[in-house]
Amino acid sequence: MEIRDIPEADVGRMFDLAGTVFHVGIEDGDLEQYGWPLQRADRIGAFDGATMAGQLAAIPMRLAVPGAMLDCSAVTFVGVLPTHRRRGILTSMMDRMYADAIAAGRPVAALWASQGVIYGRYGFGQATRAIDLEVDSSRPLELRTAPDDRPLRLIDAASAPELLGPIHLRSLSARPGGLDRDPAWWTRWILRPVDRDAAGYSAPRIVLHPAGYAIYRAHKRTIRVADLVADTPQAEAALWRFLASIDLSSRIVVPNRPVDDLLPHMAADPDQVTVTKNFGALWLRLIDVPAALRARSWATDDTFVLEIGDPRIPGNGGRWRLGTGAAACDPTTDAPDLSLTAADLAAVYLGGTDLTTLVRIGTVTEHTLGAAARLAASLTVPLSPYLNDDF
Numbered sequence: 001m002e003i004r005d006i007p008e009a010d011v012g013r014m015f016d017l018a019g020t021v022f023h024v025g026i027e028d029g030d031l032e033q034y035g036w037p038l039q040r041a042d043r044i045g046a047f048d049g050a051t052m053a054g055q056l057a058a059i060p061m062r063l064a065v066p067g068a069m070l071d072c073s074a075v076t077f078v079g080v081l082p083t084h085r086r087r088g089i090l091t092s093m094m095d096r097m098y099a100d101a102i103a104a105g106r107p108v109a110a111l112w113a114s115q116g117v118i119y120g121r122y123g124f125g126q127a128t129r130a131i132d133l134e135v136d137s138s139r140p141l142e143l144r145t146a147p148d149d150r151p152l153r154l155i156d157a158a159s160a161p162e163l164l165g166p167i168h169l170r171s172l173s174a175r176p177g178g179l180d181r182d183p184a185w186w187t188r189w190i191l192r193p194v195d196r197d198a199a200g201y202s203a204p205r206i207v208l209h210p211a212g213y214a215i216y217r218a219h220k221r222t223i224r225v226a227d228l229v230a231d232t233p234q235a236e237a238a239l240w241r242f243l244a245s246i247d248l249s250s251r252i253v254v255p256n257r258p259v260d261d262l263l264p265h266m267a268a269d270p271d272q273v274t275v276t277k278n279f280g281a282l283w284l285r286l287i288d289v290p291a292a293l294r295a296r297s298w299a300t301d302d303t304f305v306l307e308i309g310d311p312r313i314p315g316n317g318g319r320w321r322l323g324t325g326a327a328a329c330d331p332t333t334d335a336p337d338l339s340l341t342a343a344d345l346a347a348v349y350l351g352g353t354d355l356t357t358l359v360r361i362g363t364v365t366e367h368t369l370g371a372a373a374r375l376a377a378s379l380t381v382p383l384s385p386y387l388n389d390d391f
């Protein structure tokens with residue numbers, strides 16, 4: 001089996017392989033609509049002679065972490081032909097992806113998993129959870145938060161990068177976990193006219209508030225909210241009130257909101273807003289542990305010796321002295337306060353997983369009494385990490 005780059009001319013082959021492993025039929029126009037991010041990705045293939053037996057794509061993006069934006073490999077289009085599964089092909093492609101990311105100076109990688117069981121072995125940790133909401137809008141949605149009453153207007157997709165971009169960017173510094181969006185990502189991805197996950201729904205509509213926006217699609221009497229971002233709870237209230245008041249609709253479905261979303265608390269009648277699902281969302285990999293630990297901001301000034309286990313990226317392994325106040329992370333031979341795997345470190349890194357829970361379940365070992373609670377306090381973020389870009 002040979003692991004090598006897939007040339008741009010073979011992006012169509014990647015799309016066909018994805019169709020095979022994900023069991024989806026491919027229609028005319030799908031490559032143009034869903035496959036174009038592959039053109040900007042690192043494309044890694046596993047070749048058995050002339051047969052492309054496996055593939056992995058890593059799109060260079062920037063991920064919001066507490067206090068910083070980090071270069072990130074957004075991993076996608078992972079697949080191995082059913083005739084070649086369980087022979088270590090994904091493992092080889094992952095190792096190649098790590099080598100590429102290290103060479104490119106990208107300290108983190110992120111992905112959405114098709115199955116939760118796959119990626120922990122590669123050092124990815126489940127770093128965020130998210131919720132789906134449903135709103136009964138057959139009656140007015142009374143809110144406990146006073147809406148910011150400034151005017152709303154509908155805008156077209158072409159204006160989105162200019163008008164929504166700055167609002168979205170501000171949200172990334174308020175809340176970790178999101179990805180930076182360039183103009184093409186806005187117009188060709190976020191605002192793609194048809195979305196497979198929203199089959200039958202209209203093209204996206206965009207409603208702009210001076211301090212926020214919402215993107216939604218409509219189908220029969222249902223409004224499906226794809227994205228909603230606001231600078232303030234009052235602007236958020238104005239957008240929800242608008243969405244709940246659209247004529248000829250009686251229900252709002254909202255896939256993927258942050259676990260600390262305000263709407264369930266804002267609704268005067270809590271029965272009107274239902275959390276329909278709570279699920280594991282972003283998987284994160286710290287490719288360069290010391291660089292990632294130095295880059296983020298911390299909630300307290302403290303010092304820890306961490307013993308990291310990372311068989312797949314040995315440069316991350318061993319003992320590190322982390323000084324959260326000075327953003328310092330250096331090798332040490334001192335006795336560790338905590339021992340943990342690279343996957344568990346990634347799980348807690350954005351502040352979306354409680355480190356003390358991992359001590360309680362036995363995957364993180366606390367050698368210095370109280371160290372886990374102290375590091376958990378340092379990892380705390382004001383708003384739960386959240387990603388609303390599929391890739």
Ligand SMILES: CC(=O)SCCNC(=O)CCNC(=O)[C@H](O)C(C)(C)COP(=O)(O)OP(=O)(O)OC[C@H]1O[C@@H](n2cnc3c(N)ncnc32)[C@H](O)[C@@H]1OP(=O)(O)O
Pocket residue numbers: 021022054075076077078079080081084085086087088089090091092111112113114115117118121
């Ligand atoms: C970011 C994304 O794109 S997510 C999408 C992932 N792709 C899919 O789900 C498409 C369908 N599945 C596939 O294409 C393949 O089964 C893949 C890519 C998930 C795995 O590829 P493989 O080449 O079979 O993985 P590989 O042989 O390297 O597996 C390494 C280990 O992981 C285990 N593993 C891999 N996938 C799975 C799985 N889906 N369920 C359980 N265990 C798994 C293997 O058993 C193996 O364990 P071992 O080391 O103890 O023997």
